[in-house]
Structures are given as C-alpha cells and as structure tokens.
Amino acid sequence: MEKLQSMLDLKNVRKEILSERDPDKPCITISSGTCGRARGSQKVVEAIKNEIKRQNLEEKVDVRVTGCHGFCQVEPNLVIYPNEIFYQKLKPEDAKEIISKTIVNKKIVDRLLYVDVEKKEKVASMSDIPFYKKQVRNLMASNVLVDPRCINDYIAIGGYGALAKTLSEFTPKQVREEIKKSGLRGRGGGGFPTGRKWDSTHDAPGEPKYVIVNCDEGDPGAYMDRSVMEGNPHSVIEGLIIGAYAIGANEGYIYIREEYPLAVENTELAIKQAEEHGLLGKNILGSGFDFTIKIHRGAGAFVSGESSALMSAIEGKVGEPRPKYIHTSEKGLWDKPTCLNNVETWANVPLIINKGADWFRSMGTENSKGTKIFSLVGKVNNTGLVEVPMGITLRKIIYDIGGGIPNGKKFKAVQTGGPSGGCIPESQLDIPVDFDELKKAGSMMGSGGMIVMDEDTCMVDIAKYFVKFLSQESCGKCTPCREGLRQMLRILNDVTAGKATEKDIQLLEELSEVVKEASLCALGRTAPNPVLSTLKYFRDEYEAHLRGECPAKVCKDLIYYYIDPEKCTGCGLCLRGCPTGAISGQKKGVHTIDVEKCIKCGVCFDACKFDAISRITGRGS
Amino acid sequence: MKNISLTIDGKEVKAKEGMTVLQAAKTVGIEIPTLCNHEDLDPYGACRLCAVEVVKNNRVRLVAACCYPVEEGLIVKTSSERVNKIRKIILELLLPLAPTGPLYALAEKYGLCEYIKKSDEESEWKLVKELRFPVEKPTYCTLCGLCVRYCAEIKKGNVIGFVGRGVDRKVSLVPEENCGFCRDCENICEGGKFFSLLEL
Numbered sequence: 001m002e003k004l005q006s007m008l009d010l011k012n013v014r015k016e017i018l019s020e021r022d023p024d025k026p027c028i029t030i031s032s033g034t035c036g037r038a039r040g041s042q043k044v045v046e047a048i049k050n051e052i053k054r055q056n057l058e059e060k061v062d063v064r065v066t067g068c069h070g071f072c073q074v075e076p077n078l079v080i081y082p083n084e085i086f087y088q089k090l091k092p093e094d095a096k097e098i099i100s101k102t103i104v105n106k107k108i109v110d111r112l113l114y115v116d117v118e119k120k121e122k123v124a125s126m127s128d129i130p131f132y133k134k135q136v137r138n139l140m141a142s143n144v145l146v147d148p149r150c151i152n153d154y155i156a157i158g159g160y161g162a163l164a165k166t167l168s169e170f171t172p173k174q175v176r177e178e179i180k181k182s183g184l185r186g187r188g189g190g191g192f193p194t195g196r197k198w199d200s201t202h203d204a205p206g207e208p209k210y211v212i213v214n215c216d217e218g219d220p221g222a223y224m225d226r227s228v229m230e231g232n233p234h235s236v237i238e239g240l241i242i243g244a245y246a247i248g249a250n251e252g253y254i255y256i257r258e259e260y261p262l263a264v265e266n267t268e269l270a271i272k273q274a275e276e277h278g279l280l281g282k283n284i285l286g287s288g289f290d291f292t293i294k295i296h297r298g299a300g301a302f303v304s305g306e307s308s309a310l311m312s313a314i315e316g317k318v319g320e321p322r323p324k325y326i327h328t329s330e331k332g333l334w335d336k337p338t339c340l341n342n343v344e345t346w347a348n349v350p351l352i353i354n355k356g357a358d359w360f361r362s363m364g365t366e367n368s369k370g371t372k373i374f375s376l377v378g379k380v381n382n383t384g385l386v387e388v389p390m391g392i393t394l395r396k397i398i399y400d401i402g403g404g405i406p407n408g409k410k411f412k413a414v415q416t417g418g419p420s421g422g423c424i425p426e427s428q429l430d431i432p433v434d435f436d437e438l439k440k441a442g443s444m445m446g447s448g449g450m451i452v453m454d455e456d457t458c459m460v461d462i463a464k465y466f467v468k469f470l471s472q473e474s475c476g477k478c479t480p481c482r483e484g485l486r487q488m489l490r491i492l493n494d495v496t497a498g499k500a501t502e503k504d505i506q507l508l509e510e511l512s513e514v515v516k517e518a519s520l521c522a523l524g525r526t527a528p529n530p531v532l533s534t535l536k537y538f539r540d541e542y543e544a545h546l547r548g549e550c551p552a553k554v555c556k557d558l559i560y561y562y563i564d565p566e567k568c569t570g571c572g573l574c575l576r577g578c579p580t581g582a583i584s585g586q587k588k589g590v591h592t593i594d595v596e597k598c599i600k601c602g603v604c605f606d607a608c609k610f611d612a613i614s615r616i617t618g619r620g621s
Numbered sequence: 622m623k624n625i626s627l628t629i630d631g632k633e634v635k636a637k638e639g640m641t642v643l644q645a646a647k648t649v650g651i652e653i654p655t656l657c658n659h660e661d662l663d664p665y666g667a668c669r670l671c672a673v674e675v676v677k678n679n680r681v682r683l684v685a686a687c688c689y690p691v692e693e694g695l696i697v698k699t700s701s702e703r704v705n706k707i708r709k710i711i712l713e714l715l716l717p718l719a720p721t722g723p724l725y726a727l728a729e730k731y732g733l734c735e736y737i738k739k740s741d742e743e744s745e746w747k748l749v750k751e752l753r754f755p756v757e758k759p760t761y762c763t764l765c766g767l768c769v770r771y772c773a774e775i776k777k778g779n780v781i782g783f784v785g786r787g788v789d790r791k792v793s794l795v796p797e798e799n800c801g802f803c804r805d806c807e808n809i810c811e812g813g814k815f816f817s818l819l820e821l
Contacts, residue, residue: 303786323688323689325689325690474786474787474788475787475790476786476787476789477764478667478669479668479714479715479763482787482788482790483715483788486756486788490755510710514707514711517683517703518672518711520667520669
C-alpha cells in the first residue's frame with residue numbers, strides 16, 4: 001500500500017474504492033460491538049457466513065461485521081442493504097431463512113421484523129423504526145456503515161477528508177477558530193468549551209505538546225465511548241490528528257480502559273492501517289506535519305478517568321489526581337502543555353471541519369450546541385445508544401425514542417451523569433437536555449449515562465449504590481472524599497436497615513457539604529450529588545426508611561414476604577424453590593413463610609402463578 | 622521573579638510569582654493550619670485543612686492554600702464560618718483514626734476537645750462531645766504522606782509508599798527497596814507518635 005502523499009491521492013483512492021463497490025449488491029451488515037457479542041452476535045455472523053458459503057453465494061452478497069448500531073435492546077440485529085431491511089433478535093438458526101428468503105428470493109422474513117407497538121405494525125426498513133427515526137445520528141450512523149477493521153470502509157464514506165481539507169486549506173489558528181465558533185463543549189462530563197482548551201494548550205509555553213483521548217469511560221451504565229471507539233476508531237483518530245495540528249502537538253495518546261479489549265484491538269489495527277496509508281507518522285498527506293499515536297491501557301480504576309490522574313498513569317505513576325489550580329493545558333503530561341478530550345468530543349471534530357461550525361450550531365440550545373450520545377438504560381422499553389440534538393426534552397428521549405416504561409409500571413426518576421449526577425423526577429421531565437439546564441435541576445449531563453427508574457426502585461438504595469461505588473473507587477488521597485464517603489456509606493447503610501434517625505439525615509447533609517466543597521478532585525466534589533438530589537426530590541422516601549418502611553419494597557431489612565391465604569392454592573411451587581426451607585405447607589393447603597428463615601431472595605415471589613405472594617413493608621406488619 | 626500583590630485577611634501582601642497562598646500568608650504572620658504540608662517538601666494538598674476562600678473575577682472559591690499559586694489582585698480569607706466548619710469536620714473525621722497529641726492540639730482550636738490537667742504530673746485530652754464519625758479501630762495514620770514524600774523527595778530512597786485505594790489506602794514498606802533504617806520518616810511523622818517503621 002503506497003502512502004498517500006496529498007489530498008488528491010486520498011480523493012483518488014476513495015474513487016477507486018467506490019468504483020469497486022456495487023451499491024446495488026446486497027450487503028448484510030451485522031451489529032457486533034461488545035453489547036451484540038454478549039447476546040451472541042458472533043455466532044450469528046458465523047452462521048450467516050456459513051450459509052452464504054453453503055449456497056455458493058459468496059460472489060453475490062457481501063457481509064460487513066460492524067460495531068454497535070445502537071439499538072441494543074434487540075441485539076443481535078442486522079441491516080441488509082441496499083433496501084435497509086432490518087432484522088432483530090436473531091439466532092444462528094435464522095441464517096438459513098434470511099439467505100434463502102431475503103437474499104435469493106428477495107422476500108421479507110416477517111417474524112424477524114421490528115414491531116411498532118403504537119401503530120401495531122411491522123417495520124421493514126431501519127430508517128422507519130421510531131427508535132432510529134427520532135434521533136439525529138451524526139456520529140452513530142457511521143457505525144452501521146463501517147467495519148472498524150477496514151480503513152477502506154471509512155475512506156469510502158468520506159473518512160480522512162476533513163484531515164486532508166485541514167492540512168491543505170487551514171492554518172492551525174483557523175482550525176481553532178472554527179472549533180471555537182462551533183461552540184463544541186467537552187462530551188466527557190466537564191462541558192468545557194473545546195476551542196478554548198485548544199487555544200490555552202497552543203498558547204502555553206513549553207515543548208513538546210501532547211493531545212490525549214480519554215477513553216476511560218467509567219460511569220456505570222455508560223458505554224457511548226466504547227461504541228464509538230470500537231465501532232469507528234478512525235473517526236476519533238482523524239479528530240485527534242486535526243486537533244494535534246491545531247494545537248501544535250506531534251504526539252498523542254489514546255487511553256483506553258482495561259475493560260474494553262475490543263476497543264483496544266480495533267484501535268490498534270486502525271492506527272496501523274492509518275500509518276500504512278500515510279495518514280499517521282511523518283509528513284502526513286505530504287503536508288510536512290508529523291504525528292504519532294500510542295495506546296495506553298488502563299488498570300481498572302475509575303478515578304484514572306480524571307484528567308490529571310490519567311496523565312499520572314501514562315507517566316507510569318499511580319493514577320491519582322492532583323490539584324488543578326494550574327490547568328493541565330499548561331502543565332499536563334510530564335509537566336508539558338497537554339490537551340485532553342473525550343472520545344465523543346474528538347469524533348465531532350471531523351464533522352465540524354467538513355460541514356462547518358454553522359452547521360454544528362444549527363443544532364442544540366444557546367449554550368449547548370450539536371448532538372450528544374446518551375446510553376438509555378434501565379427500566380425503559382428501548383434500551384440502547386440514543387444520539388439527539390441538545391435541547392430535546394427528557395420526556396421525548398424516554399417516551400418517544402425509549403418507548404416508555406415496560407410492564408405497565410410508573411416512571412419514577414431518571415439518573416443522569418453517572419455517580420457525579422443526580423436523579424430527576426417526573427415533574428422535571430420537560431426540561432431541555434443541555435449542560436446548564438441539567439445542572440440547574442440538581443444533576444448534570446456527565447458523559448451521557450441515562451438510567452431510567454420505575455416505581456419499584458428505592459431512591460435511598462440508589463443513593464447508597466453510588467456512594468458505595470465512589471467510596472470503593474476513591475483514590476483515598478484527600479480526607480474529605482475518603483473519610484467523608486466512608487461515613488456517608490455507613491449512614492446510608494443504617495438508613496436502609498431501618499436503624500437511622502433524623503439526626504443521621506442531618507449528618508448526611510453536613511458531610512455532603514464538606515465533601516462537595518473541600519475534596520481535591522471532581523470525583524469527591526461531585527460524589528454527594530446522588531445523595532443531595534434524592535434528598536431534594538425524594539425526601540419522603542428517606543423519612544419512610546426512618547420509620548422502618550421502604551415504599552418501593554426493595555431494602556431487604558425493611559420488607560417481608562407474605563403469602564395471602566385467600567389466594568394460595570397450595571401448589572407448592574414456592575416451597576420447592578425456596579433456598580432456605582423457609583416455606584412450609586401441605587399439598588393443596590395454604591403455605592406460610594417463616595420470616596426468621598426468609599432471606600428475601602424473591603424466588604417465591606417470581607415463581608407464584610396465582611399472585612398470592614406479596615412484599616410488605618413497615619414495622620407494624 | 623515577578624512581584625505579585627494580593628490581600629490576605631484584609632492585609633496587603635507583597636509576594637513573588639511562584640509562591641503559594643500559604644507561603645505568602647506566613648510572610649505577614651498569618652498561620653493557616655496544615656497537616657500534610659512541610660516547607661522542605663512539594664505541596665501535596667491531601668489533608669485539606671488549609672482550605673481558604675479566594676475571590677477572583679467576583680467568584681468565591683474554596684481552595685487549598687498550600688497549593689494555590691498567588692495571583693495579582695487575589696483576595697484571600699483564611700478564616701470564615703464556612704472555612705472553620707470544614708476544618709472542624711475534617712478534624713472530626715481524622716481524630717478517630719489518629720487520636721494523638723498533634724491532632725488533638727489542632728482539634729482544640731475548633732472546639733472539639735480540651736486539655737485537662739488532672740494533677741501536676743497527669744494531664745489528658747478530653748473530647749467535648751462524643752465523636753460522630755466512628756471507625757473500626759484507629760490506624761494512627763492520617764495518610765498525610767509526609768513519610769512517603771520525605772523518603773522520595775529528600776532521601777531519594779523511595780523505600781516506603783502508599784498501597785491500596787480509598788479506605789484501604791495505607792503506608793507500606795516497598796519490599797524490593799533497601800531501607801537503610803535512617804528513621805527520618807518516623808521523625809517527620811508529627812512527633813513520631815504515629816507509626817513505627819518496625820511495625821510496617
């Protein structure tokens with residue numbers, strides 16, 4: 001492979017690639033990111049490929065294995081081009097019918113289609129599926145079109161065109177101006193104006209300068225960065241090279257967390273292929289600009305996602321934050337000016353260069369421009385990755401795109417921003433999703449995790465979950481975070497065990513204030529948010545726990561399982577399933593639960609077909 | 622080095638570029654309480670006792686004085702209701718871990734304990750109220766890092782270090798390194814009361 005020496009070379013290679021591809025030739029594009037693989041997508045891929053071979057159709061149909069398409073609820077799924085036929089919830093056994101019916105006979109396999117519950121009809125084309133239709137998939141759409149292991153796919157959709165344009169038409173200053181004009185703000189949680197960060201790093205004295213991709217995505221429930229890094233690593237690499245050019249850096253790092261091996265594998269390969277094409281290394285595209293990228297793997301700590309901790313880890317030291325009164329853009333990696341940005345931030349850069357700052361500004365709100373990818377998870381019908389313009393309401397995301405709450409349950413809250421964020425109740429569902437509005441509501445956008453909760457969720461238990469998570473992930477360097485979270489967890493454990501008093505709640509609030517104001521880094525400073533936001537909107541639940549009740553019937557120490565003698569048919573299913581022998585009863589007679597032996601596992605509750613078992617709460621019972 | 626003028630507790634202070642607020646305050650006789658700070662070591666910013674309020678561009682921030690660099694026109698308040706409340710709670714959190722002289726002496730200033738003279742020879746520290754933040758057992762270590770940092774920065778030994786994360790964080794001898802038993806780490810440990818190398 002000859003290295004590309006100019007913008008013209010790139011254009012010619014793209015032409016060549018496209019000329020070898022027949023847009024009318026059927027192409028089966030299978031979603032196979034980490035989420036798909038967990039649901040068996042690799043077996044489906046194998047089955048499809050084997051069936052194609054078996055029917056001697058290798059010349060007649062292409063198979064493209066891609067990263068995550070985004071509709072994770074219905075994985076494994078695939079799209080057949082050119083008609084965009086969408087098949088979902090696949091098993092390897094479906095391969096035969098798909099090839100025979102759809103590829104050979106050009107007929108749809110009805111049973112594999114998505115069903116629009118509202119309109120009560122089946123949808124054949126991917127673009128007509130409401131989940132996809134209502135999004136603005138600036139970034140995610142490419143995940144469907146490229147095999148991350150194949151740079152030609154990326155070049156075919158225009159990839160590296162932004163880089164070529166940058167190197168041949170813009171000065172570094174012009175690039176920074178364009179990014180500033182676009183209003184792009186950091187997508188990792190901080191929301192800091194990206195252009196301004198690039199300016200500070202460029203203007204700071206010191207050589208060499210560095211650029212870093214932060215792929216240490218640690219918020220529980222968030223996997224947007226994973227999907228972009230696994231599914232389209234070139235988009236991030238292209239953005240990084242453009243940024244490096246704009247800032248004056250010749251070395252870059254991509255920090256990928258230990259738990260994302262597929263992202264590491266695909267990014268390593270992407271870097272290699274880019275180097276072979278002359279898109280990385282010396283004299284990129286004949287421009288005279290040199291840039292190389294190294295991958296650094298994380299070692300399993302949430303706190304290492306904090307920018308100064310991340311840089312410390314790259315330096316070979318323990319991933320612990322330092323006070324950032326002097327910004328890392330001035331003194332970062334090895335005390336040199338360093339620009340760290342999130343995966344999604346970098347991925348937006350080529351789009352802005354190609355389509356212009358004005359295009360980016362046409363989406364979003366006054367102070368939050370562009371689109372954001374959210375991981376919509378929890379008690380919602382359509383879980384997956386949702387990319388929407390800033391300013392859309394939470395209600396639209398959860399109901400219109402997410403399809404609402406399953407099993408007829410009632411919405412209770414949506415948690416945004418991960419452990420640094422807060423819970424937002426029903427009354428606030430119409431606030432526009434944007435950096436500043438979510439902060440005003442007592443939460444924050446964070447990296448984009450959106451966990452939906454229903455009436456069966458205990459908000460005190462949620463607060464406890466996040467405090468436990470952070471107390472385990474705290475680096476332990478500073479007193480307020482380490483000791484403050486330790487004590488907050490102790491109190492929350494007492495609350496959920498029914499052992500706390502009003503004084504404990506006051507202590508919780510007092511500690512929250514100190515942890516929030518005095519901690520060294522953002523992990524500590526934002527750690528009290530889940531507690532403070534649940535106290536703000538769900539104080540009644542805390543007070544119920546003080547009385548020995550868990551209204552959502554979750555906290556094991558405060559609930560009892562009870563068999564209603566009127567409904568019990570004596571079938572004995574519950575007795576047979578009980579792991580501790582707590583249930584007793586004669587055949588066809590009323591069964592009872594011995595509360596002393598009951599460990600509240602809930603197996604009986606799930607087993608009973610007569611609705612005879614219920615959870616009750618309260619000291620009185 | 623550039624001259625920098627700032628105001629600390631109403632006093633005009635002339636400082637040099639590169640100084641911290643803690644250092645600048647000392648030049649005008651203002652002592653800010655610290656635990657993890659040492660004039661021979663790089664600032665660490667872990668104990669957070671030196672928290673002070675600074676006003677810059679009409680924004681009030683709480684920062685660690687030992688690490689915050691002086692800035693032209695900065696207004697600093699080393700004591701306020703907010704600051705004192707934070708220092709009190711930090712000491713309240715640390716006392717059960719390290720119930721020893723130097724920490725009691727600091728805690729006294731925030732009304733947490735008093736020094737009782739029982740007789741000519743006997744005296745003791747007594748808590749004013751029962752401590753609100755119990756721990757399983759005292760470790761006699763506030764994790765200030767003075768020992769670790771002294772061994773690294775002054776002795777260039779790197780013989781002791783931190784292991785573990787969060788509440789499991791503790792100081793430990795690095796087995797591969799050769800400790801010469803200079804015991805400087807014990808001396809720097811706030812009066813040597815906090816740990817003995819032999820116990821590590």
